[in-house]
Amino acid sequence: MGTVEPQVSTARDVQQHPSMTTDAQSQVTDGFHLVIDALKLNGIDTIFGLPGIPITDFTRMAQAAGMRVISFRHEQNAGNAAAIAGFLTQKPGICLTVSAPGFLNGLTALANATTNCFPMILISGSSEREIVDLQQGDYEEMDQLAIAKPLCKAAFRVLHAEDIGVGIARAIRAAVSGRPGGVYLDLPGKLFAQTLDVEAGRKSLIKVVDPAPRQIPAQDAVQRALELLKSAKRPLIVLGKGAAYAQADADILALVERTGIPYLPMSMAKGLLPDTHEQSAAAARSYVLPEADVVMLVGARLNWLLSHGKGKTWGGKGHKDWGGQKFIQIDISPQEADSNVRIDAPLVGDIGSCVSALLAGIGASWPKPPAEWLSAVTERKNKNIAKMAETLAKNPVPMNFHSALAVVRDIIKANPDACLVNEGANALDFTRSIVDMYKPRKRLDVGTWGVMGIGMGFCVAAAVVSGQQVIAIEGDSAFGFSGMEVETICRYNLPVCVVVFNNNGIYRGTDVNPAGGPDVAPTVFVKGARYDKLMEAFGGVGVHATTPAELRSTMEEAIRSRKPTLINAVIDETAGTESGRITSLNPSAKKK
Numbered sequence: 001m002g003t004v005e006p007q008v009s010t011a012r013d014v015q016q017h018p019s020m021t022t023d024a025q026s027q028v029t030d031g032f033h034l035v036i037d038a039l040k041l042n043g044i045d046t047i048f049g050l051p052g053i054p055i056t057d058f059t060r061m062a063q064a065a066g067m068r069v070i071s072f073r074h075e076q077n078a079g080n081a082a083a084i085a086g087f088l089t090q091k092p093g094i095c096l097t098v099s100a101p102g103f104l105n106g107l108t109a110l111a112n113a114t115t116n117c118f119p120m121i122l123i124s125g126s127s128e129r130e131i132v133d134l135q136q137g138d139y140e141e142m143d144q145l146a147i148a149k150p151l152c153k154a155a156f157r158v159l160h161a162e163d164i165g166v167g168i169a170r171a172i173r174a175a176v177s178g179r180p181g182g183v184y185l186d187l188p189g190k191l192f193a194q195t196l197d198v199e200a201g202r203k204s205l206i207k208v209v210d211p212a213p214r215q216i217p218a219q220d221a222v223q224r225a226l227e228l229l230k231s232a233k234r235p236l237i238v239l240g241k242g243a244a245y246a247q248a249d250a251d252i253l254a255l256v257e258r259t260g261i262p263y264l265p266m267s268m269a270k271g272l273l274p275d276t277h278e279q280s281a282a283a284a285r286s287y288v289l290p291e292a293d294v295v296m297l298v299g300a301r302l303n304w305l306l307s308h309g310k311g312k313t314w315g316g317k318g319h320k321d322w323g324g325q326k327f328i329q330i331d332i333s334p335q336e337a338d339s340n341v342r343i344d345a346p347l348v349g350d351i352g353s354c355v356s357a358l359l360a361g362i363g364a365s366w367p368k369p370p371a372e373w374l375s376a377v378t379e380r381k382n383k384n385i386a387k388m389a390e391t392l393a394k395n396p397v398p399m400n401f402h403s404a405l406a407v408v409r410d411i412i413k414a415n416p417d418a419c420l421v422n423e424g425a426n427a428l429d430f431t432r433s434i435v436d437m438y439k440p441r442k443r444l445d446v447g448t449w450g451v452m453g454i455g456m457g458f459c460v461a462a463a464v465v466s467g468q469q470v471i472a473i474e475g476d477s478a479f480g481f482s483g484m485e486v487e488t489i490c491r492y493n494l495p496v497c498v499v500v501f502n503n504n505g506i507y508r509g510t511d512v513n514p515a516g517g518p519d520v521a522p523t524v525f526v527k528g529a530r531y532d533k534l535m536e537a538f539g540g541v542g543v544h545a546t547t548p549a550e551l552r553s554t555m556e557e558a559i560r561s562r563k564p565t566l567i568n569a570v571i572d573e574t575a576g577t578e579s580g581r582i583t584s585l586n587p588s589a590k591k592k
C-alpha cells in the first residue's frame, strides 16, 4: 500500500459559519473538521442523526463538506437507519445524537445492532467531563461512555483533537472486524472547538487499511467439516443473516448447488438464493429440522429463532432434549460453537473464506444426498406449497393477511430489486412465509430480538443506500413505533411505499376490557384508524385500501411514481393470532 495523504479541510472552508474562525489565512483546523475528514477519509459519506447541542454545527459542516446528512425525528430511527446501512454496505453506519436523552434514544438501536451483528457507530456529543464526573448537574449530564459499554461491542471517548484520527479508526475497526457490531464513540462538546495546526491535523488522521481482514479457516477444520458432511444421509444447510452480510453470494449459491443439499434460509437470508429455488426447504421446515442428521449452519446462530438447536423442533423428546443431529457451524466467532448444543465441526473464519475453502474441497464430483431424502423433502414441500396456494387464492371480505400478502408476493416478484422492510407479529410472520425474495439482502426485518420500531429507519436507510424502491409491510402497532418518520421520507422524497396492515391493534382488534370499564383492552387501538392521512399531512400519497385489487393497483402506482406512499390496508381484525407464530413464548401458554 502506498502512503495515504489525507485531505484536511481548514476552518476557512466553512468561514461562512459564525462559530468558525473567519480568518481567510487561517491554517488551523478544528475538532468538527477532523471528525468529518476522518470519516470521509474512510469512505463514510452519510450520517443519520438528529441535531442539537453540541452537534448542530457538526451536522451543518458535514453537509457543507459534501456528506449526506439525513436528519430524523427521533434518534432511535436514525440509529436503526445507521444499523441497516451497515448491514447493507459492510461499512459502519453512523448515527449522530446529542447528549443524555438523545444518546439514550440512540442506544436501543446500538444495542439492537450489536445483537444483530450490524456494524454501526453511535457518535454522541457529551457534556463537560469535569462537571459530569463530579455530578455537578451539567446540561444533559450523563456518563454516557459507562452506560454504553455493556450494550455494544466497544466504546471509546476522544478528549483531544489530535486523537480524533485514532478514535475514528478504532471505532471503524471495532464495528466491522470479526463479528460486526455496534460501537459507541463519545465526543465531548469541548472537543469540537479544539483547534490544531492543519498539517498536524492531517498527519493525525488514519485511513484504516483492511478494516475487516479475512479470517481464513484452518485446513484441518475444513477437512473435518467436509468429512462430516460427506457422511450425512439427510444433510441440511441453514443460511443465516451472517451469510447474507458476507456478500459471498456466488460462492454460497455454488456451495448449495454443488452439494445438492436442501437449505433453509433464516428470515434475512431469504433471497440469498431465490426462494423459488428447487433446493429450498423453507416450506418443509418442520419436517427437515427434526429429520436432518447433519446440519451445516452458515452464519446462523442456534438461538431462540432455531429453538436453540434442541427440543421438539429438532426431534428431541422434551423441550430441552437434543435431537441427535450433528452440526457443522461456520461462524467468524470462535466462541459461538457449543453455545446451545454440541458442534461437531466448528469452522471458524469469515463466511466468504470458509465457503470458498469448502468449495475447493468439494470439487466437481461431490455425491448428491441420498435420493430418498431429497424426494421426502420435496414431497412435504410441494404439499405445503399447494395448501398455501389454496389459502392465497381465496378472496375473503374483509381482506385478511393471506389475501393481502398474495398481492405483495406478486409485487415483489415483479420488482425483485425492491427492498422489503417488515415488522409486526402476524404482519411479520405471514409476510416472511408468503412473500418470496429473489435477491440477497432485500429482506430487512426485526432480526434477533423481534424488535418493533425498525420500520421507518430501515426504510429511509435502504432507500438512501440502495436508491431502489422500498416496500414496508408494517403491522399497525409496529408502524406506530417509528411512524413520525413518514415526514422524513417525504422530506427527502424517498421511493418508499409503506403498507400498514391495519387490524385495529396488537395481534388482533377484538380484545375486550375484562373489567368492562370505559378503557379499551390493552391490545386494541382506535378502530378504523386512517394511517394514510399521516402521509398526506406531509405531501406524500395516502391511500385507503380495503380489497386486494385496490392494494395491488395502489402499490403498482407507488412503484411507478416512486412517490412516498402510505397505504392503509384494512385487514380483518379477527384474523391474527396472539404473538403471531410465537404464541407459545407467552408465559400463560406455558402454564401447566
Ligand SMILES: Cc1ncc(C[n+]2csc(CCOP(=O)(O)OP(=O)(O)O)c2C)c(N)n1
Pocket: 423, 424, 425, 426, 427, 428, 449, 450, 451, 452, 453, 474, 475, 476, 477, 478, 479, 501, 503, 505, 506, 507, 508, 576, 580
Ligand atoms: C420494542 C418492542 N416493544 C414491544 C414488543 C412486543 N410486540 C411484539 S409484536 C408487537 C406488535 C404486534 O402488532 P402489529 O404490529 O399490529 O402486528 P399484527 O400482529 O397485528 O399484524 C408488539 C407490541 C416488541 N417486540 N418490541
Ligand SMILES: [Mg+2]
Pocket: 475, 476, 477, 501, 502, 503, 504, 505, 506, 507, 508
Ligand atoms: Mg396489528
